[in-house]
Amino acid sequence: MTAITLAVRDSTTMLRRQLRHMSRAWSVTLMLLAVPIVLLLLFVYVLGGTLGDGLGGSGGRGAYVDYVTPGILLVTITGTVQGTAISVALDMTQGIIARFRTMAIARVSVLTGHVLGSVLHTLLSLAAVLGVAVLVGFRPDATAVEWLAAAGVLTATTFALVWLAVAMGLVTTNVAAASNLSMPLTLLPLFGSGFVPTDSMPTVLRWFAEHQPVTPIMETLRGLLLGTPIGDSAVIALAWCAVIALAGYAWAKRLYNRDRTR
Amino acid sequence: MTNLPIEPAIAVTGLRRWYGRHVVLDGIDLHVPEGTIFSLLGPNGAGKTTVVQILSTLIRADAGQVRVCGHDVARAPDRVRAAIGVTGQFSAVDDYLTGEENLLLMADLNHLGKAEGRRRTAELVERLGLGDAAKKPGALYSGGTRRRLDLAMGLMGDPRVIFLDEPTTGLDPRSRRDLWRIVRDLAAGGVTIFLTTQYLEEADQLADRIALLDRGRLVAEGTPAELKRLVPGGHVELRFADDRALTAAAAALDVVPDRAELVLRVPGDGGVRSLKALLDRLDAASVEVDGLALRTPDLDDVFFAVTGQASDQTSGEVTAR
Ligand SMILES: Nc1ncnc2c1ncn2[C@@H]1O[C@H](COP(=O)(O)OP(=O)(O)O)[C@@H](O)[C@H]1O
Numbered sequence: 001m002t003a004i005t006l007a008v009r010d011s012t013t014m015l016r017r018q019l020r021h022m023s024r025a026w027s028v029t030l031m032l033l034a035v036p037i038v039l040l041l042l043f044v045y046v047l048g049g050t051l052g053d054g055l056g057g058s059g060g061r062g063a064y065v066d067y068v069t070p071g072i073l074l075v076t077i078t079g080t081v082q083g084t085a086i087s088v089a090l091d092m093t094q095g096i097i098a099r100f101r102t103m104a105i106a107r108v109s110v111l112t113g114h115v116l117g118s119v120l121h122t123l124l125s126l127a128a129v130l131g132v133a134v135l136v137g138f139r140p141d142a143t144a145v146e147w148l149a150a151a152g153v154l155t156a157t158t159f160a161l162v163w164l165a166v167a168m169g170l171v172t173t174n175v176a177a178a179s180n181l182s183m184p185l186t187l188l189p190l191f192g193s194g195f196v197p198t199d200s201m202p203t204v205l206r207w208f209a210e211h212q213p214v215t216p217i218m219e220t221l222r223g224l225l226l227g228t229p230i231g232d233s234a235v236i237a238l239a240w241c242a243v244i245a246l247a248g249y250a251w252a253k254r255l256y257n258r259d260r261t262r
Numbered sequence: 263m264t265n266l267p268i269e270p271a272i273a274v275t276g277l278r279r280w281y282g283r284h285v286v287l288d289g290i291d292l293h294v295p296e297g298t299i300f301s302l303l304g305p306n307g308a309g310k311t312t313v314v315q316i317l318s319t320l321i322r323a324d325a326g327q328v329r330v331c332g333h334d335v336a337r338a339p340d341r342v343r344a345a346i347g348v349t350g351q352f353s354a355v356d357d358y359l360t361g362e363e364n365l366l367l368m369a370d371l372n373h374l375g376k377a378e379g380r381r382r383t384a385e386l387v388e389r390l391g392l393g394d395a396a397k398k399p400g401a402l403y404s405g406g407t408r409r410r411l412d413l414a415m416g417l418m419g420d421p422r423v424i425f426l427d428e429p430t431t432g433l434d435p436r437s438r439r440d441l442w443r444i445v446r447d448l449a450a451g452g453v454t455i456f457l458t459t460q461y462l463e464e465a466d467q468l469a470d471r472i473a474l475l476d477r478g479r480l481v482a483e484g485t486p487a488e489l490k491r492l493v494p495g496g497h498v499e500l501r502f503a504d505d506r507a508l509t510a511a512a513a514a515l516d517v518v519p520d521r522a523e524l525v526l527r528v529p530g531d532g533g534v535r536s537l538k539a540l541l542d543r544l545d546a547a548s549v550e551v552d553g554l555a556l557r558t559p560d561l562d563d564v565f566f567a568v569t570g571q572a573s574d575q576t577s578g579e580v581t582a583r
């Protein structure tokens with residue numbers, strides 16, 4: 001077997017292991033899904049009327065659903081990815097990890113299993129959240145190609161953040177620390193253009209909001225799904241995804257391969 | 263043992279490992295011929311787990327050469343991994359999967375086909391008596407079941423060398439005997455077994471050769487019989503209620519009493535016949551015995567015999583059966 005076929009085969013096996021774990025811990029899976037949906041409902045029904053008027057027209061709640069949905073999609077990703085960091089940290093406390101290290105398998109497969117599992121999990125959650133968004137009035141005008149592109153952006157973002165989360169799960173030695181370390185990720189959509197446009201923010205915050213990775217991703221999604229101008233957001237978004245994915249992968253791999261007894 | 267025609271299953275020379283300035287293994291040499299049971303015997307902290315971790319490619323040696331099944335663990339770790347099965351000191355099962363799922367996971371990672379994986383799983387469930395555990399998640403197992411599942415997982419790849427790190431520590435006597443039987447069966451099938459233990463009895467029961475590890479050094483090596491020859495035999499310990507009875511018994515049996523603890527230690531193997539003769543003699547002298555214990559040589563005795571000092575830990579003695 002070549003190294004590649006071995007890696008694919010073992011990663012598939014580890015993915016199955018991950019899916020089993022998720023189905024055993026379905027209450028966690030549901031919780032991770034409930035958070036963005038509750039946020040969506042909160043922002044649309046409690047705050048949406050006022051926030052929608054502030055967007056510039058007098059679109060009210062209807063305009064705000066459209067505006068906030070890409071933000072909620074990012075909240076879905078960052079929230080699920082925080083779950084990934086926690087589950088990796090938890091997994092590393094299991095004795096079976098030592099067993100994997102004494103087996104002739106593709107070493108990275110333990111990590112790719114987590115990555116693939118979390119990407120699948122996140123994509124399913126994204127679909128569910130989008131469904132709810134449509135139910136409460138989200139009206140995208142995207143063509144099939146634009147939908148495909150949006151799906152691509154969401155997948156790339158998920159993939160990148162999942163690798164980062166895996167590294168965060170590995171660098172910590174317990175669940176609480178993994179949860180804390182990945183917490184800032186979940187705040188990124190809030191400190192960006194996720195819930196309100198950045199030009200309403202004070203200067204410092206505004207600078208941060210416009211230069212952090214999640215904002216161009218959300219702007220790209222808005223452009224694809226709703227037809228707002230994209231500008232250079234797409235390129236910046238994809239560049240961020242590539243950088244985060246590569247850095248996360250390299251970091252995770254290094255952490256996994258270190259001698260954990262030293 | 264240096265000019266063996268075929269390469270031994272395990273060949274270790276000059277193995278050293280340290281943590282910071284603490285030297286944990288200080289120049290270990292080991293040769294384990296194929297198809298034999300080798301036991302590394304030593305108290306807590308001697309370095310047994312560290313040896314197993316290095317031999318099973320889990321951690322690196324700091325110096326020395328280690329070859330398993332003809333492959334260098336540092337240069338060809340995957341070759342070694344393909345040839346070994348490991349049951350570590352701490353359980354290595356997936357707590358969220360059932361026994362059967364754990365085994366099927368191992369089958370997949372050993373790249374067995376689907377049908378072959380199912381067949382091997384059923385066979386191992388049967389062979390290691392895992393029927394009850396097959397459908398339960400790992401987190402719910404008793405100590406003995408966990409150990410057997412752990413071992414079964416290590417066997418999935420049909421290893422030529424099996425490492426067992428303190429496989430019976432913490433098990434009840436029955437589970438211990440079950441495990442011993444399994445280990446013997448494996449050895450009978452031609453597998454090489456490298457086993458660590460704190461129990462002299464276990465090494466004696468199972469091993470073809472025993473090496474004694476003390477603070478990172480091998481202090482003795484040989485067959486169980488050779489090692490036991492170094493150790494003074496067992497004795498019968500008699501306890502008395504008062505000094506008068508002790509003195510009378512000491513006179514009747516002609517041994518020096520331990521006045522501080524009110525006990526007499528009479529050399530002997532504790533066989534029924536000699537025990538009866540002993541009690542008869544005390545009866546004849548009308549001495550009342552308060553209590554009796556059979557003492558078999560344990561790890562402490564071996565260490566005392568070999569190093570002239572007790573091991574760091576105080577192991578419990580084997581009392582009346
Ligand atoms: N990760 C580690 N860091 C520092 N010291 C360690 C580590 N692992 C083991 N040791 C030390 O190495 C010695 C041998 O440990 P170990 O191999 O576990 O002994 P055993 O298995 O015989 O009980 C002990 O003194 C232990 O404290």
Ligand SMILES: [Mg+2]
Binds near residue numbers: 351427428
């Ligand atoms: Mg140990």
